[in-house]
Amino acid sequence: MSLTEYPPGTTFPGRIGRTIGDSDPAWPTPNRARPDAPNVVYIVLDDTGYGQFGCYGSPINTPNLDRLAQNGLLYTNMHTTALCSPSRSCMLTGRNHHSNGMACITEGSTGYPGSNGAIPFENGFLSEMLLPHGYATYCVGKWHLTPAEQISAAGPYDRWPLGRGFERYYGFLGGDTHQYYPDLVFDNHQVEPPKTPEDGYHLTEDLTDRAISFIADLKQVAPEKPFFLYFATGANHAPHQAPPEWAAKYRGKFDDGWDAYRERVFARQKELGIVAPDAQLSPHDPDVQRWDELSDDERRLYARMMEVFAGFFEHTDHQIGRLLDYLEKSGQLDNTMVMVISDNGASAEGGPHGSVNENKFFNNVPDDLEQNLAAIDELGGPEHFNHYPWGWTFAGNTPFRRWKRETYRGGVADGFLVHWPAGISAKGEVRHQYGHVIDMVPTVLESLGIDPPTAVRGVTQSPIQGVSLAHTFDDADAPSKHHTQYFEMFAHRSIYHDGWRAVCPFPGTSFAEAGVSFGMLELTEEKLRELDATGWELYHVEVDPTETQDLAAQERPRLIEMIALWYTEAGKYNVLPLDSRGTMRFADPRPQIAAPRDTYVYRPDTQVVPENVAAKVLNRAHSVTAQVELADGDEGVVVCHGSNTGGYTLFIQDGLLHYVHNYVGVEEFSVSSTDPVGVGKHTLRYEFEPTGLPDFVSGKGTPGHARLLVDGTVVGEADFPVTIPLAIGIGGGLVVGRNAGSPITRRYTSPFPFTGHVEEVTVSTASPEHADADEQKRAEARIAMARQ
Template sequence: MALTEYPSGTTFPGRIGRTIGESDPAWPTPNRSQPGAANVVFIVLDDTGYGQFGCYGSPINTPNLDRLATNGLLYTNMHTTALCSPSRSCMLTGRNHHSNAMACITEGSTGFPGSNGAIPFENGLLSEMLLQHGYATYCIGKWHLTPAEQISAAGPYDRWPLGRGFERYYGFLGGDTHQYYPDLVFDNHQVDPPKTPEEGYHLSEDLADRAINFIADLKQVAPDKPFFLYFATGANHAPHQAPPEWVAKYRGKFDDGWDAYREKVFARQKELGIFADDVELSRHDPDVARWDDLSADEQRLYARMMEVFAGYFEHVDHQIGRLIDYLESTRQLDNTLVMLVSDNGASAEGGPHGSVNENKFFNNVPDDLQQNLDAIDDLGGPKYFNHYSWGWTFAGNTPFRRWKRETYRGGVADGFLVHWPAGIKAKGELRQQYCHVIDMVPTVLDALGIDPPAAIRGVSQSAIEGVSLAHTFDDAQAPSKRHTQYFEMFAHRSIYHDGWRAVCPFPGASFAEAGAGFGAVELTEDKLRELDATGWELYHVDVDPTETKNLAESERPRLVEMIALWYTEAGKYHVLPLDSRGTMRFADPRPQISAERESYVYFPGTQAVPENTAVKVLNRAHSITAEAELAENDNGVIVCQGSNIGGYTMFVQDGLLHYVHNYVGAQELHVVSNAAVAPGRHTLRYEFVPTGPPDLLAGRGTPGHARLLVDDDVVGEADFPVTVPLSLGIGGGLAVGRNPGSPITTMYASPFAFTGTIDKVTISTSPAEHHDHEEAARAEARVAMARQ
């Protein structure tokens, strides 16, 4: 018997009598997709430079990305915003990042319409749009689009992935995470990784597994239902971590250094036809040392850092290949529209010398060359949170100038691959039309024959600001539909218009030339007037794509028009006010779900509390009090916060009560009870009293007297000469009854769950008498910027 269906919201077309025999049923029509609708997959790499993709000329082996390029299209002129969250907001909404209130990462939001960090609901995501057309929607991996103050278990959840149109989610909500001990969320709750590093766990593999499983779950029930998968890897963001066999492939491959790398990659880019023979390589960056001027030890260390990065990239390429292979083996690949892109240029967060523990940088603790050399054989493993140096950043963006966070093309020109055999006849071709990540959503809608929705969940939708690229799929000569695109990041500005590009760098064309580093200079109205009069550069990028010939003087009328056009676009998209405070804006007060208090109560069996919403104990007197019951052989963590790169932990081991303060992974400060804790119920307490001021600029938190108490009896004391000054680092959060993530101390292995009973843990604080708020703000900036 055929079913009668009717559109939801229309009049019931059946018949209703007094009995079932006198009645005819009818059903609201399910939300079905169009027959033969294509699947859509966005693959988003993190912090990957134009000159790091194998198919863009790099010596790094990326066979699966190359495969997409060979059987699809390689775009040479794609652009992003120069930063993570802003770019991701663009590629999911089709609107500019300031229109999305995402001028910066969410941690750097300010109270202005273009920068409050909350993507407006009138700017619907592609996931929300495709849901209306019968698509399954999945988000895997990095999110970083929820305000940082809203990612705890207290929510709100309306800007988590499941609140923005994704039906399933598995990944991490913040800007980065440990690749062996990640902070994982499944749907709306935290989970532990399924394996340990010793059992072979790595985040990239886990994400690929989950993506394949989500698709398989769908297709075994509804084989004809299309899906949208947003697959955002943790790679290639720091920490650069990969299994040793992948890193070993690159032993000795970068011994000739970053200057030679640039020359070789640029030559290969010309061979591939990405650039014409007469295009010049951009200048050597003044902030980067010449490779030949480095010491032998420096060269050995930096070459190893790049070997690790290359292994990391090839490893994630392999996981992407597993996903592509699965789609092919299940006969879904041909009718899947795949778009692969990086969110910005290569990252400079490793500093001029690179780092084996970014938490030192966050805390002003200087890296030591000898300590880094001592770590060289363990780089890439779970022990270190490493990032290469500026030289490799500069080389990774070959052939362009500068890097992530800046709007020269090194920060905003990115690799972009499109693969769709059923929808694109052309294969292995280049496309040189100008495009921006806001063009991805309208391209998908155009390719699928879907109009942008007028409303989503009752909210009227704003206009899409991107333009479709679908007309370029089978026509290499098709003109670009994008004529103008503005850029702004931390007051570093530029604008493209019909083959020309004007750039106004801030604080200067390089840190060396400006005499100031990132965020060190606040842009004033007087300085802005000076910059608008004399600070803009002009490049004819249609013939000079690497921005080598500044035509600002010879083309002054054109430049004036370009500057005026930038301000027009800035007004249209809520770009103002300009904010260069890369160090201070992160300390701006923001709406919190709960006010700071002097006493915090935590419970076992609950989700770990992220650092942004946890109690702040650094540089202040505080106490940790646990109400617990122990049997004779009970052991485990009472409470902890942090990871192996910095944090604290209070635990029972072999009957003794311990407290360890991990000072940025460099030193473990330890106090232990002088006798075993007797079986029974007890109040276990740790107290810390500062004994002097911190020296935050020198990377030294307040010294203090530490003591342990059992039922108000002092059982252990120690003087700590130094503590973590500014940030406990990435990973773990604050947890009761176990150590999630990497172990905070070498005295146990994670999770070292407590085998007794904990009723609650109370952490009380007193005002931070020695707290330097200005320096803390600068530290928060470094932490937040390195996590995007």
């Protein structure tokens, strides 16, 4: 018996009589894609420089990305915004980052339309555009597109992945996470990793498994239904972590240093046709140390940090290969449009010397060369949150100058690959047409034969601001259609127009030349006038792609036109006001879900409370009180907050009550009960009373007197000479009944669940603070900034 179908919302074409025998049925047509509609896969790498892809000349082995280039197209002139969340908003909406309210990451949002951190619903996501055309939509990996105050279990959920058109989600909502102990969300709820590091767990492998399973679940039921997969690894963002055998492949490969790396990669880029034979390598950066001027120990440490990064990247490439292999073996790869992009240039968040624990930097605790050397054989493992130094950042962006957060091409020029054998006849070719991440959505829509929607879920849509690159797929000589593109990040400005590029660096061309570090100089109206008069540079990037020949003096009329054009674009896309404050903007007040309070009540069997909404206990008198019931032999974590990079934990072990304060991974301070707690119901309490003032400049939080109480009786006391000054550990919020994530103390292994019963835990911060509240906010801002 055949079915009669009709478009939903139109007149019912069947017949309705008084009985079923006198009636003819008809059904609303299910949402089906057109026959042979291609799948779409975005593969989004994090903090990966132009000169770090193997197919862009790097010595790092990336065979699976290379095969996409060999069987597809490699673009040499693709651009991003210089920062994570802004770029991701562009590639998913087809609109500029200020149009998306994403001038910065959401933690740095300000109360202006171009920077409020809430992507407007009139700027639909590609997932929302494809759903009505019969596509399944999956998001796997890093998100970082929800306002920071809205990523807890309290929601709201309308700007989580499932609220923006994705039907399934598995990954992490923030800017970065531990590769061995990640903060995971499945659809709309937190989950624990399926394995431990001891069992061989690694996040990128887990994400790949989940992506494959999402697709397999779909195809076994509806083999013709196409899908859109947004696959965003946490790699290659810090921490640089991968199983040791991957880094071991690169032993000694970087001993000649970052200066030699740049020369070697640049020569290879010329051989590959990525840059012209007469192109010039950008000069040595003033902020980067000369490799031959470093000590032997520094060279040994920094070379090892790069070996670990290279292993991390190759490991990531291997997981990408597993996804590609699955698509190929299941007969789907040829008709899948795969687009590979990095969200910005290589990251300078490791500072001039690199770090084995970024949380030291956020707390003004200096990295110590001897301590770092002691950790050299453990780099890449779960014990350290490591990042390489500036020299490798600069080298990673070869051949361009500068890096992420800045709008020289080192921050905004990125690798871009397109692979679609069923739709593109060209293979292994290079494309030089100008592009920007806002062009990805219109390229997909044109390739699929889909018009941009006029409305999404009843919301009238804004115009797509990018232009399609589809005309370049089979025509290497096709002209660029993207003629003008503005850039702005932390008041660092530039604009491209038809082969020319004007740049206005801020605070200067380098930190050394400006005499001030990132975000420490607020742009005033007076300074802006000065910059517009004398601070712009001009480059003919069509012949000088690395921005080495400043033509501002020779081409003054053109420069004036370019500056005026920047302001025209800024007005069109909500770029103003300019905000150079860097991490200081993170201290701005923002709308909160809950009103301020000094008493927090937490319960077991609940989700981890993210750091940005958890109780703030640093540098102030506070107490932690738990109502528990114990049987003989019960043990485990009662409550904890943080990770192995810093935090605190209250737990029972060997019958005794213990409290450990992990001072930024450098030292543990503890207090323990003198006698076992005993069976039955008890009130367990930890109290901290400051005995001095913090010294934030030196990385020291308030010293204090710590005491433990059981049922109101003091059972243990200790003096802590120093505490965490500014920011509790990266990765891992506050949780009751277990240590989610990496273990806060070396005394146990995560999750060390509490085997007794916890009724509730109350954290009180009612006493006056000893901390400088503004400095505390700035520290939280520094962490947020590094997690993008």
